[in-house]
Amino acid sequence: MIRTRALTKDFAVGRDASATVHAVRGIDLDVAPGELVAVLGPNGAGKTTTLRMLTTLIRPTSGTATVAGHDVVAEPDAVRHRIGYVGQGNGAGHAQRAVDELASQGRIHGLDRRTARRRADELLDSLELATYRTRKVSDLSGGQRRRLDVAMGLVHAPSLLFLDEPSTGLDPHNRANLWDHVLRMRDDALAATGEPMTIVLTTHYLDEADTMAERVVVVDHGQVIADDTAENLKADLAGDRVVVTLAPARGHDGAARLTELARRIEGFREATRTPDDGPAVGHDAAPTLEVRAERGDAYLPRLLRAADADGIGVETAQVHRPTLDDVFLALTGRSLREAGAATTTDAAEDTRPTERTAA
């Protein structure tokens, strides 16, 4: 459905265009029909620029891109016919009624008047906007407006839909609601045409990419730095975090000893101790050992058995599943959160049930 090779975009900037911004630096991307792919990356990573090239809004500086079977430079009209695009801003005109806005969009895509009306009503129904059919776009709420934007992108039943930050600015409830609708529209399209709809979206929301997308393409500084399912990325690049707190031990540095034992257990990657060194662990300080391990749930019982056999008292133990932020950190040494990405709730970090053992 999409194939790019060495896709590149430079922008000339400055008063005399003397400086160059290398917004996209040679992206190779393959998307198969029916895939739901999230492009994730910090501010300025090149996500929107990539989408704008794929949707023929801007020309690549170099490289190639074929979208829905057509070259974006040689056959932009053919590409536009086959794709839907929901940009970052609200696309609908504010003074128009919702149904008219949608029907006009259908006309732009070459539908006759009756078909355009019918399609507008179908979409308003599917996106639960029928109540607001004759309401002016400017009077819709943010969530309703974003759903109308999605409807605008789908009016001509494209087989490929691009969504640029579809849920930015929506509250968690409206985001979940938008996603329900997008996924339902995708199922409806499959039922109606027998063809799976391909969706490519950009997002800042780590948890959204994690839970919604079947595949995550991580972009940084205009390049793809990782491309896989969220599960694989997390397992391969970040690993689980196993955190144990030890009973405060005087004269015996249990954490140092447990670090040695931890290294011998299969699946070990790295360990960090707090306090980080030396035997001088005070009376009330609870030393902590944090281990990165491949399968935390399998690793932890073995670590606890090893501690027990060595007489090291463990007070608490937890396994934390990694997030996509951990993946980004492992890849770049930077946190995506600090770079402007976000989660909607603190609960986005999936923490597995904890185990406790007596000291």
Ligand SMILES: Nc1ncnc2c1ncn2[C@@H]1O[C@H](COP(=O)(O)OP(=O)(O)OP(=O)(O)O)[C@@H](O)[C@H]1O
């Ligand atoms: N028209 C333009 N002229 C000059 N520079 C541009 C232009 N459009 C984008 N850029 C620059 O290209 C780089 C990539 O921008 P882009 O909008 O693609 O990033 P992004 O990953 O979508 O970021 P965000 O998440 O903030 O939307 C940025 O440094 C940006 O400032």
